[in-house]
Amino acid sequence: MSAYAPPTTLSPSRIDSFLSCPLAFRFSSLDELFDPPTEATVRGTMVHQALEHFYERPNSERRAEHLHSAVDQMLSEYETNDDVLFLGLTDAKFVKLGDECRKLALNAIEMEDPQQVNPVGLELRIEATFGDVTLRGIIDRLERDGDGRLVITDYKTGRAPGPSFEKKALAGVHFYALLCQQEFEEDASELRLMYVKSSQTISARPSSKTISFTEQRLTAVHQAISQACESGKFPTRKSALCNYCTFQQWCPEFGGDPQVALVEAPRRPDVA
Ligand code: SF4
Secondary structure, three states, X not given: OOOOOOOOEEOHHHHHHHHHOXXXXXXXXXXXXXXXXXXXXXXXXXXXXXXHHHHHOOHHHOOHHHHHHHHHHHHHHHOOOHHHHHHOOOHHHHHHHHHHHHHHHHHHHHOOOHHHOOEEEEEEEEEEEEOOEEEEEEEEEEEEOOXXXXXXXXEXXXXXXXXXXXXXXXXXXXXXXXXXXXXXXXXXXXXXXXXXXXXXXXXXXXXXXXXXXXXXXXXHHHHHHHHHHHHOOOOOOOOHHHHXXXXXXXXXXXXXXXXXXXXXXXXXXXXX
């Protein structure tokens, strides 16, 4: 009997989680342990929401003053957000977080001409099935360029990767290109990662070759996850990410016991 039922759906972030550390993937995705929000993760979702409100507006209403309205709207929505409440911020700290979001969102719209952006979808949920697995993703912004071709944009609020890590950073958006190809039966012309903190954009041009490779990669990762579920073996992968890992105290690399996590660690509130 399998230790875990293999997942029938995956997302680019779950794929990245498994490839980064199979044990951390097991804890969060299969054991459904609570991975609490941090100020950085909450700041990221808040900036995404402000930019979504901004780009919902007609092209002619996309100037700095409209961005401020979009941020204000987002802040009023986030005042009572579960993740913000979990952080237990004082009023002053919430104001500071809001100011940081405003600055990042302003950076984002200064990186391009917002009036030339023609969105097809914002925070667009998209899924497609490939063999035994359904791939699901949320595209921050899907738009048509001046030639009418699809462009996929993903906002990032963290630090931009160095040149040797750019390819790895783009791996997630290649899955979005695969989803778009299935949904719209056309190849995206460009994939963009917008690092709004440092105002850097990393981009790639997908091709039928990269899309086919991405589909093979999805199948291979799904097989690897299914085998791990069958055997119950989820190896650790020690890296700089361990410094931020919620599950460190139950990780064998740090003298912990993964089975004890099942007893001690809190479960995600949505499944508890
Ligand atoms: S501490 Fe590191 S090796 Fe251990 S589970 Fe977390 S990410 Fe994996």
